[in-house]
């Protein structure tokens with residue numbers, strides 16, 4: 039790792055030019071100290087695509103992007119012969135057209151792993167906030183509506199401990215979510231369209247068995263993989279952790295995986311939590327499900343369109359007590375977002391991914407670079 043203190047800073051013979059579509063903090067200084075010429079888009083909003091095209095046409099070697107930037111054939115064509123890498127500060131990369139990147143032979147990197155725990159814990163907190171009605175309860179206090187202590191008025195929430203959660207998608211973040219659910223003695227219904235991690239499930243079951251055997255819990259919790267419909271039917275909570283895959287991108291697309299049909303399978307007392315990607319949930323269907331009480335509530339961090347439009351049906355005041363809306367914030371913790379250490383922070387990992395490609399680390403073999411996503415585009 040190049041940022042470790044015992045290594046001297048390397049100054050490049052060649053000056054690489056980089057355009058960053060947003061500021062990623064001190065990791066930009068790390069690149070500049072290595073001799074890179076880095077231009078940072080100065081506004082917090084995403085730059086227009088025309089500006090990204092202009093920068094790429096001007097001959098930058100690398101682009102630092104976020105999940106808000108559409109990166110496709112038009113961008114790769116504009117950078118033909120010059121653009122060498124796209125380094126995305128996010129684990130998700132559905133904004134980058136993978137087939138186009140492969141066609142133009144441009145590696146792109148992402149920042150998996152370093153945001154796993156932050157995202158999983160945020161999903162867990164959203165679940166608790168939603169079920170225990172914390173937002174509504176605080177409003178009650180702030181708006182001077184708290185007139186008495188009463189056993190069940192004006193409303194009650196639902197416990198999380200000992201309940202059954204369906205974890206939809208058992209990649210890194212789904213598994214981290216499950217680890218956190220162990221402390222709350224939750225039963226887990228796992229579903230993953232691509233891969234079943236049975237070894238992980240066995241380990242979690244062993245921990246549940248031990249907690250029970252040692253008298254820490256009265257009822258032994260369980261975990262198992264089940265088909266999607268069974269997971270939805272059996273769960274008190276559903277937490278979504280799948281990548282966004284549109285039709286044609288995968289044999290098991292996830293676009294609108296949650297729609298009128300699948301939402302109607304959930305219990306009327308169940309809650310939905312989505313920290314994955316907005317288009318995995320059909321928002322019109324979800325708003326209907328909430329209005330008509332098909333389900334008890336939903337907490338969302340991601341949306342079909344971001345930022346959430348003013349006229350979104352999810353903003354309907356009639357469902358405000360059971361619909362929590364977060365601003366795509368699950369990985370937004372200090373160290374997770376900004377540490378320059380590639381083993382800790384998205385910014386550090388993003389810069390390292392860029393450096394690996396531009397400086398030809400790993401003998402210049404893209405397929406060996408840990409943060410490159412589209413390795414398949416560079417095989418023999």
Ligand code: GLV
Nearest residue numbers: 127128129130369
């Ligand atoms: C956030 O949503 C990410 O993909 O990193």
